[in-house]
Amino acid sequence: MGFPLLSLIIFTPAAGAAVLMFLRSDDAARWTALVVTVLDLALSIVLLAGFDTTTHEMQFTEKVPWVPALGITYALGVDGISALFVFLTALLSTVSVLASWVAIERKVTAFMASLLAMQALMLGVFLSLDLFLFYVFWEAMLIPMYLIIGVWGGEGRVYAAFKFFLYTLAGSLLFLVGVIALYFHGGETFDILALTALDLPFQVQSWLFFAFLIAFAVKVPMVPVHTWLPDAHVQAPTAGSIILAGVLLKMGAYGFLRFSLPMLPEASLYFSPLMLALSALAIVYGGLLALAQDDLKKLVAYSSISHMGFVTMGIFALNLRGLEGGILQMFNHGVTTGALFLFVGLIYERTHTRSIADYGGLMKVAPVYTVFLALFTLSSMALPGTNSFVGELLVLSGGFAANFAVGAAAVLGATLGAAYLLGMYRKVALGPPSVGGRFKIRDVNAREMVAILPLAAFVLWVGLYPKPFLAIIDASVSHLLTEVHGTEGGQ
Amino acid sequence: MEPVISIRPLLAVAIAGLAALSVLLLNKREKLRDLVSPLAAVAMFTIVASMAPTVMAGGTVELRLFEILPGIDFAFRVDALGMVFATVSSLLWIVAAVYSIGYMRHLNEHAQTRFFACFALSLAPAVGGAFAANLFTLVIFYEVLSLVTYPLVYHHEDEEGWKGSRKYLVYLMGASKSVLLAALALTYAIAGSLDFVPGGLLAGANAPAALLTVIYFCYLFGFAKAAVMPMHAWLPAAMVAPTPVSALLHAVAVVKMGVFCVLRVVFHVFGAGLVGGLGLGIATAYLVSFTILMASVYALTRDDLKARLAYSTVSQLSYVVLGAVLLSPVAMVGGIIHIAAHAFSKITLFFCAGSIYCASGKRNISDMAGIGRRLPWTMGAFFVASLSMIGVPPTAGFVSKWYLTLGSVEAGEVAFLIVLLASSVLNAAYFLPVSYVAFFGAEARESPPAVREIPLVTIPLVATAILSVLMGVFPGYFLALAEGVVR
Numbered sequence: 001m002g003f004p005l006l007s008l009i010i011f012t013p014a015a016g017a018a019v020l021m022f023l024r025s026d027d028a029a030r031w032t033a034l035v036v037t038v039l040d041l042a043l044s045i046v047l048l049a050g051f052d053t054t055t056h057e058m059q060f061t062e063k064v065p066w067v068p069a070l071g072i073t074y075a076l077g078v079d080g081i082s083a084l085f086v087f088l089t090a091l092l093s094t095v096s097v098l099a100s101w102v103a104i105e106r107k108v109t110a111f112m113a114s115l116l117a118m119q120a121l122m123l124g125v126f127l128s129l130d131l132f133l134f135y136v137f138w139e140a141m142l143i144p145m146y147l148i149i150g151v152w153g154g155e156g157r158v159y160a161a162f163k164f165f166l167y168t169l170a171g172s173l174l175f176l177v178g179v180i181a182l183y184f185h186g187g188e189t190f191d192i193l194a195l196t197a198l199d200l201p202f203q204v205q206s207w208l209f210f211a212f213l214i215a216f217a218v219k220v221p222m223v224p225v226h227t228w229l230p231d232a233h234v235q236a237p238t239a240g241s242i243i244l245a246g247v248l249l250k251m252g253a254y255g256f257l258r259f260s261l262p263m264l265p266e267a268s269l270y271f272s273p274l275m276l277a278l279s280a281l282a283i284v285y286g287g288l289l290a291l292a293q294d295d296l297k298k299l300v301a302y303s304s305i306s307h308m309g310f311v312t313m314g315i316f317a318l319n320l321r322g323l324e325g326g327i328l329q330m331f332n333h334g335v336t337t338g339a340l341f342l343f344v345g346l347i348y349e350r351t352h353t354r355s356i357a358d359y360g361g362l363m364k365v366a367p368v369y370t371v372f373l374a375l376f377t378l379s380s381m382a383l384p385g386t387n388s389f390v391g392e393l394l395v396l397s398g399g400f401a402a403n404f405a406v407g408a409a410a411v412l413g414a415t416l417g418a419a420y421l422l423g424m425y426r427k428v429a430l431g432p433p434s435v436g437g438r439f440k441i442r443d444v445n446a447r448e449m450v451a452i453l454p455l456a457a458f459v460l461w462v463g464l465y466p467k468p469f470l471a472i473i474d475a476s477v478s479h480l481l482t483e484v485h486g487t488e489g490g491q
Numbered sequence: 492m493e494p495v496i497s498i499r500p501l502l503a504v505a506i507a508g509l510a511a512l513s514v515l516l517l518n519k520r521e522k523l524r525d526l527v528s529p530l531a532a533v534a535m536f537t538i539v540a541s542m543a544p545t546v547m548a549g550g551t552v553e554l555r556l557f558e559i560l561p562g563i564d565f566a567f568r569v570d571a572l573g574m575v576f577a578t579v580s581s582l583l584w585i586v587a588a589v590y591s592i593g594y595m596r597h598l599n600e601h602a603q604t605r606f607f608a609c610f611a612l613s614l615a616p617a618v619g620g621a622f623a624a625n626l627f628t629l630v631i632f633y634e635v636l637s638l639v640t641y642p643l644v645y646h647h648e649d650e651e652g653w654k655g656s657r658k659y660l661v662y663l664m665g666a667s668k669s670v671l672l673a674a675l676a677l678t679y680a681i682a683g684s685l686d687f688v689p690g691g692l693l694a695g696a697n698a699p700a701a702l703l704t705v706i707y708f709c710y711l712f713g714f715a716k717a718a719v720m721p722m723h724a725w726l727p728a729a730m731v732a733p734t735p736v737s738a739l740l741h742a743v744a745v746v747k748m749g750v751f752c753v754l755r756v757v758f759h760v761f762g763a764g765l766v767g768g769l770g771l772g773i774a775t776a777y778l779v780s781f782t783i784l785m786a787s788v789y790a791l792t793r794d795d796l797k798a799r800l801a802y803s804t805v806s807q808l809s810y811v812v813l814g815a816v817l818l819s820p821v822a823m824v825g826g827i828i829h830i831a832a833h834a835f836s837k838i839t840l841f842f843c844a845g846s847i848y849c850a851s852g853k854r855n856i857s858d859m860a861g862i863g864r865r866l867p868w869t870m871g872a873f874f875v876a877s878l879s880m881i882g883v884p885p886t887a888g889f890v891s892k893w894y895l896t897l898g899s900v901e902a903g904e905v906a907f908l909i910v911l912l913a914s915s916v917l918n919a920a921y922f923l924p925v926s927y928v929a930f931f932g933a934e935a936r937e938s939p940p941a942v943r944e945i946p947l948v949t950i951p952l953v954a955t956a957i958l959s960v961l962m963g964v965f966p967g968y969f970l971a972l973a974e975g976v977v978r
Contacts, residue, residue, distance in 0.1 A: 321679075321680070378638070381668065382668075383634055383638075384627070384630045384631040384633075384634045385631040385634070385635065390559065390560065392672075393560070393672075393675060393676055393679060394560065396672065396673070396675075396676030397676045397677075397679045397680040398680070399676075400673075400676050400677050400680050401680045404702075407673070407676065407677075408673065411669055411670075411672055411673040411676075412669070414668050414669070414672055415665060415668045415669040417668070418664050418665065418668040419661075419665070422660060422664060426657070430645070431648070431653065432648070464557075464559065464565060465557055465559070466559060466560065467557070467558055467559075470560070
């Protein structure tokens with residue numbers, strides 16, 4: 001075992017959170033949080049730089065016995081499926097700190113500490129190779145998120161935080177049952193790789209599939225267990241929304257990729273039509289809901305449901321293009337929707353309204369803001385040349401190959417996306433300025449640009465040259481496919 | 492013949508982008524700002540023309556930038572079909588750039604910097620699309636073109652402008668984000684690539700005929716810029732834009748991008764063999780024949796000159812598609828050169844409509860009685876371009892219609908011969924009265940003496956009228972390119 005890079009990535013923000021508790025000054029807290037997140041971002045870049053794209057094996061592995069009597073180990077590792085999300089988490093955490101710089105006025109140290117704790121736990125989820133460890137990180141995540149929404153949220157924060165907590169906790173309990181069942185079927189081990197190699201009877205796979213499905217579906221969220229999402233987003237502070245949409249929603253899809261598909265391949269294949277249908281439902285239903293919103297944040301929140309439908313559709317198309325597209329789209333959605341929540345936050349700080357009807361003509365008063373808003377809006381509607389288009393094309397191509405009707409429904413969802421996003425942009429940015437008289441609007445400042453630019457760069461980079469990103473996930477996805485289809489004699 | 496590897500295709504695209512940037516930077520210095528576009532246009536045309544000899548000789552100019560997905564590159568390939576579109580767009584940009592200065596200055600329009608920047612920028616996706624080596628690259632430029640021209644359509648920012656531009660975007664984006672997206676995804680799923688292949692990318696594909704038929708129609712309607720009915724309504728709506736936009740973009744660059752994409756699909760994605768084999772050629776021919784006749788009837792009923800021209804464009808665009816789907820080599824040549832013939836003549840007609848508006852503030856044909864005596868150059872050019880639209884020798888329109896007519900005979904489809912003749916009669920019926928009224932109609936009351944030709948507006952329109960005749964007399968360049976496509 002070499003240098004414990006992964007532990008360092010997880011514990012840097014954890015240590016940062018600990019340090020923050022001793023700080024008294026708000027400014028010191030802000031700068032400390034920024035330094036810690038940037039440092040962690042640098043570490044995640046080191047990780048990607050050293051990442052071997054030719055193998056599907058776990059890399060940078062660490063393994064230390066923890067509770068040997070129960071077969072629990074402290075095991076970490078990264079492969080093509082998790083690597084991008086380690087980076088995404090670190091990136092969005094940095095953006096979140098910048099987004100909270102002035103927006104959070106009360107209890108700044110506690111907020112920044114929660115944010116850093118959240119980051120450490122999310123990274124832990126993506127890097128765990130031990131199911132018990134995974135579960136600890138997975139559940140512990142609820143606490144800082146609950147605080148971020150419940151303490152620093154809007155008017156209805158307590159209700160929203162509680163709803164978020166209940167939904168995810170209920171899902172997680174079923175997951176725990178599944179974990180325990182796996183533990184006993186797998187010969188009393190929590191080693192994820194060993195459990196992946198198991199060949200469970202179909203009956204067992206089916207039960208476990210549904211236990212996992214409910215846990216992960218709440219997180220994604222899939223229709224009909226999505227109703228916590230709009231509440232949580234509307235009430236959460238900007239940083240909370242960025243983390244929630246950018247990373248937390250990815251956890252559900254990651255669960256499917258890490259557990260459902262490789263551990264329960266026969267059940268995954270058997271139930272894939274159901275999953276495709278649910279995905280199509282989420283795509284269309286989420287799109288319709290977004291179309292009906294006047295609240296900017298709700299619009300982006302519902303669009304997330306639709307976009308995550310593309311992700312699950314790609315995953316359960318169970319072919320190469322679908323899976324690659326699904327994973328790429330997870331990354332893209334993190335970047336783009338994270339940016340959109342950032343933009344909603346930026347304008348809300350200035351005007352204290354999120355109602356689209358209150359806006360108009362922002363182009364004339366804040367041109368830089370509106371130009372970048374255009375980029376992210378177009379990215380969200382998957383304009384060719386932006387990141388989401390590459391992912392969407394792959395997902396649709398895989399989706400059509402799996403099931404024509406599902407592909408067609410997804411296309412309908414894409415059309416809805418164009419409608420609500422372009423409509424929103426037109427009302428907010430163009431036309432005669434309606435906010436100019438009532439609100440003082442200043443354009444984005446340097447700190448805000450620092451948060452925006454990297455996200456904008458990824459929109460175009462992935463849109464025009466996605467090869468490096470696909471290279472990272474390629475080997476692992478190919479391997480995952482042989483695991484799923486292996487029992488049926490290959491694809 | 493080995494392809495020539497060159498950076499020129501990218502350079503042509505970049506010049507328009509740089510021009511737009513320079514316009515923005517020179518915001519405060521009007522005279523310098525206005526000089527940018529004509530210069531950039533000349534530069535772009537020079538670059539395009541420099542590639543013509545290679546393409547005429549049957550070669551291609553290629554530039555492969557990078558791989559986007561397996562089987563999909565971001566790449567340029569200049570071939571004969573792209574050359575037709577690029578030559579027309581870049582040549583007419585020079586004229587339109589001069590015209591728009593005259594027009595915008597004379598009317599003292601607002602937001603001129605935004606206008607000139609978007610105008611210049613829209614040429615980048617136009618030539619980019621012409622030179623695209625595959626569907627992916629083409630669609631990127633296709634979509635960018637929709638977006639960049641959007642501010643030009645809502646330019647006036649009045650109720651009418653917002654309504655028209657909304658329709659513009661809803662039709663174009665709606666079609667591309669629905670059926671076109673589906674067609675792309677399905678093509679990629681079946682063929683594993685989105686490259687243009689001589690003879691057709693899907694030609695050897697192992698896919699059911701019903702699916703291929705669905706994909707085909709998804710392309711035909713997805714490329715809504717081709718304005719095949721019922722996807723045509725955005726074009727009359729786009730007439731709320733200032734007239735230079737209607738002239739260069741909604742008679743040349745944008746709409747030709749639409750039919751160009753359809754031709755790409757027919758020739759290089761499906762291939763003539765597959766289109767014929769599936770029986771799609773004749774089906775499409777009937778569909779576009781309906782568009783040709785119906786749009787002409789609409790045009791007859793419009794008193795607003797620009798609206799009449801817009802419906803005429805809808806009708807004429809379908810000539811191009813008709814030529815391609817008749818699948819006879821002669822008809823294909825006719826369809827391809829009609830891209831150029833229609834461009835030269837229709838831009839002239841729009842320039843004239845703008846000239847009349849600048850000089851007299853009139854839009855409706857019924858108010859234009861006697862205006863030919865005030866604006867003899869403008870209305871003379873209008874008459875020449877009308878003749879080309881109808882297809883009277885020796886104008887450009889005659890050459891393309893001649894090939895189309897011969898082609899429908901060669902294809903053994905007399906029905907379309909009748910469509911072409913009937914349409915020519917309709918063209919005459921809605922164009923000639925305009926000239927007649929302008930020259931021989933009695934003015935309702937004496938026009939104020941201020942109604943006279945505006946040099947910066949009139950010179951370009953005379954130039955394009957001359958081009959319309961020149962192409963009729965010397966069609967060799969475009970014929971050679973078109974035959975290169977069909978070969």
